[in-house]
Amino acid sequence: xxxxxxxxxxxxxxxxxxxxxxxxxxxxxxxxxxxxxxxxxxxxxxxxxxxxxxxxxxxxxxxxxxxxxxxxxxxxxxxxxxxxxxxxxxxxxxxxxxxxxxxxxxxxxxxxxxxxxxxxxxxxxxxxxxxxxxxxxxxxxxxxxxxxxxxxxxxxxxxxxxxxxxxxxxxxxxxxxxxxxxxxxxxxxxxxxxxxxxxxxxxxxxxxxxxxxxxxxxxxxxxxxxxxxxxxxxxxxxxxxxxxxxxxxxxxxxxxxxxxxxxxxxxxxxxxxxxxxxxxxxxxxxxxxxxxxxxxxxxxxxxxxxxxxxxxxxxxxxxxxxxxxxxxxxxxxxxxxx
Amino acid sequence: xxxxxxxxxxxxxxxxxxxxxxxxxxxxxxxxxxxxxxxxxxxxxxxxxxxxxxxxxxxxxxxxxxxxxxxxxxxxxxxxxxxxxxxxxxxxxxxxxxxxxxxxxxxxxxxxxxxxxxxxxxxxxxxxxxxxxxxxxxxxxxxxxxxxxxxxxxxxxxxxxxxxxxxxxxxxxxxxxxxxxxxxxxxxxxxxxxxxxxxxxxxxxxxxxxxxxxxxxxxxxxxxxxxxxxxxxxxxxxxxxxxxxxxxxxxxxxxxxxxxxxxxxxxxxxxxxxxxxxxxxxxxxxxxxxxxxxxxxxxxxxxxxxxxxxxxxxxxxxxxxxxxxxx
Numbered sequence: 001x002x003x004x005x006x007x008x009x010x011x012x013x014x015x016x017x018x019x020x021x022x023x024x025x026x027x028x029x030x031x032x033x034x035x036x037x038x039x040x041x042x043x044x045x046x047x048x049x050x051x052x053x054x055x056x057x058x059x060x061x062x063x064x065x066x067x068x069x070x071x072x073x074x075x076x077x078x079x080x081x082x083x084x085x086x087x088x089x090x091x092x093x094x095x096x097x098x099x100x101x102x103x104x105x106x107x108x109x110x111x112x113x114x115x116x117x118x119x120x121x122x123x124x125x126x127x128x129x130x131x132x133x134x135x136x137x138x139x140x141x142x143x144x145x146x147x148x149x150x151x152x153x154x155x156x157x158x159x160x161x162x163x164x165x166x167x168x169x170x171x172x173x174x175x176x177x178x179x180x181x182x183x184x185x186x187x188x189x190x191x192x193x194x195x196x197x198x199x200x201x202x203x204x205x206x207x208x209x210x211x212x213x214x215x216x217x218x219x220x221x222x223x224x225x226x227x228x229x230x231x232x233x234x235x236x237x238x239x240x241x242x243x244x245x246x247x248x249x250x251x252x253x254x255x256x257x258x259x260x261x262x263x264x265x266x267x268x269x270x271x272x273x274x275x276x277x278x279x280x281x282x283x284x285x286x287x288x289x290x291x292x293x294x295x296x297x298x299x300x301x302x303x304x305x306x307x308x309x310x311x312x313x314x315x316x317x318x319x320x321x322x323x324x325x326x327x328x329x330x331x332x333x334x335x336x337x338x
Numbered sequence: 339x340x341x342x343x344x345x346x347x348x349x350x351x352x353x354x355x356x357x358x359x360x361x362x363x364x365x366x367x368x369x370x371x372x373x374x375x376x377x378x379x380x381x382x383x384x385x386x387x388x389x390x391x392x393x394x395x396x397x398x399x400x401x402x403x404x405x406x407x408x409x410x411x412x413x414x415x416x417x418x419x420x421x422x423x424x425x426x427x428x429x430x431x432x433x434x435x436x437x438x439x440x441x442x443x444x445x446x447x448x449x450x451x452x453x454x455x456x457x458x459x460x461x462x463x464x465x466x467x468x469x470x471x472x473x474x475x476x477x478x479x480x481x482x483x484x485x486x487x488x489x490x491x492x493x494x495x496x497x498x499x500x501x502x503x504x505x506x507x508x509x510x511x512x513x514x515x516x517x518x519x520x521x522x523x524x525x526x527x528x529x530x531x532x533x534x535x536x537x538x539x540x541x542x543x544x545x546x547x548x549x550x551x552x553x554x555x556x557x558x559x560x561x562x563x564x565x566x567x568x569x570x571x572x573x574x575x576x577x578x579x580x581x582x583x584x585x586x587x588x589x590x591x592x593x594x595x596x597x598x599x600x601x602x603x604x605x606x607x608x609x610x611x612x613x614x615x616x617x618x619x620x621x622x623x624x625x626x627x628x629x630x631x632x633x634x635x636x637x638x639x640x641x642x643x644x645x646x647x648x649x650x651x652x653x654x655x656x657x658x659x660x661x662x663x664x665x
Contacts, residue, residue: 030478056478062508067501070467071474074485077457078407078475097464097498106457110450111441112662114457146663170665 010183012044018163033085065095104147140281161204207254215245261293390586397559407472463496492523512570
């Protein structure tokens with residue numbers, strides 16, 4: 001349960017506060033990545049850390065993702081707890097071997113002999129015309145690969161608690177923050193990106209979904225910025241007497257399958273909203289989970305609103321055509337209600 | 339110059355590595371004849387042996403302690419043994435047994451030993467960044483341990499090689515990069531793949547010392563490595579060492595080696611560095627030929643015991659495949 005507080009923080013400040021508190025608690029925690037120092041992270045996730053902890057613990061790296069993510073893996077095996085920032089998830093191509101063949105596999109390959117407590121933070125998502133190489137979410141692709149926990153927060157409160165959990169976890173964690181939830185002054189204002197966050201450290205468990213809005217008529221399952229869009233759609237639907245439950249998965253690995261099944265058993269209808277590509281991804285996994293666990297409870301075939309299987313276009317009307325949004329979600333919900 | 343005691347130890351190290359791998363080679367072909375089936379027999383999968391490259395492992399690792407980290411490649415046995423990995427656990431892992439170093443989950447290319455801080459990677463050059471991270475951790479933890487990264491000359495054209503050298507150099511980390519130049523990246527010779535004759539020259543691009551040891555001689559390797567290890571340990575930063583060594587066997591067992599002539603292979607066998615080193619130690623009075631014989635006998639017994647342990651150990655419970663994805 002949320003600790004009561006009136007203090008408002010943006011998601012980016014909630015994340016940097018979580019990292020700072022863990023760095024104070026545990027001298028083994030350190031941060032490395034491109035522009036994480038004096039710049040404070042391109043999306044603000046490490047703001048203020050350099051001033052507080054100095055350059056030995058907040059290390060600006062060269063543009064050398066294979067090198068520094070691999071170094072994070074080695075440092076973790078040798079007893080440190082590194083946080084390495086991959087500036088945009090789209091850059092995985094230049095370092096995927098370290099992420100997947102090393103970070104995610106070494107614990108298993110070692111038969112449990114070796115632990116790899118690395119947190120890789122990375123920015124995901126589009127909607128601001130950054131084109132095909134700087135706008136993807138890709139959480140489905142990473143979640144497909146065993147050995148990494150995949151955290152995808154949607155709110156400042158969850159972002160702080162999940163970051164503290166990620167740092168304390170003995171496993172590799174890929175912590176994926178959507179640029180649109182960070183509350184950055186240079187992005188389209190998002191009122192849901194600023195919210196109450198307790199000052200004291202707290203954890204939000206990885207692998208536990210959260211009902212962000214209760215409802216009886218249908219379940220909308222989603223993550224990250226699409227939680228905000230789903231909540232907006234749910235407000236609109238409520239005006240027509242349709243009460244949507246919004247289930248925020250918060251992490252894809254482990255996936256809280258029970259929460260999906262439980263909600264669908266209650267509402268009998270499932271809508272999945274996914275900013276990741278349509279095919280072979282999160283939406284398919286969530287629907288399969290519902291069919292496996294709640295088939296007899298479904299009153300209608302599940303529906304999904306996803307990103308189509310195309311690279312992300314630059315031009316505003318093209319990108320906005322592709323992205324899930326409040327209106328598409330509301331329309332899909334009405335269709336699902338029949 | 340290493341002491342006579344060190345010379346004898348390096349000789350014994352090379353002998354036990356050679357005998358271990360010869361025995362693994364025999365076991366590997368059990369069940370794989372007359373028709374070669376890579377999945378058959380007590381030792382399935384790919385098998386990369388290091389016969390001829392023992393001097394590099396013995397010469398470098400003679401300077402190390404178990405608290406130093408070592409990363410190696412898809413061809414890791416010589417380095418693992420020289421750095422002190424338990425031979426029984428290594429053998430049992432190669433046989434896929436429950437008693438193996440990684441309980442059968444790693445196999446011969448993926449060995450991780452917390453007791454000797456050893457790790458290896460089957461992906462060319464990608465074990466190198468990990469070594470940088472070990473050294474970074476040691477500095478943060480205030481330890482004077484170092485990291486040594488072994489890799490082949492084929493790896494020196496990968497991005498991970500260059501990124502690792504650059505990172506270690508800008509952060510002045512205690513890393514010794516050891517390039518085992520056996521002249522062949524599977525079937526592609528170094529001169530067709532690498533823009534400079536010596537990878538040691540590439541050290542200049544990162545402002546760190548680079549030394550090439552031109553012959554596969556354990557003493558020359560020992561001396562060059564000694565300087566690099568000492569520099570790393572006293573905080574003087576990384577070094578790059580390239581050793582011209584020999585791969586006496588194929589890239590993997592079963593490699594038809596169409597890219598090398600019979601004459602070339604015969605020449606390699608003739609100049610076998612282990613035999614040459616042994617002759618020299620006898621000729622210079624470091625030990626007698628009887629003492630050399632005794633070293634082979636002791637190594638034989640050690641290897642036989644390890645292989646017997648591996649053969650007689652049980653396989654892991656099949657469903658244990660589902661364990662250890664997460665800690």
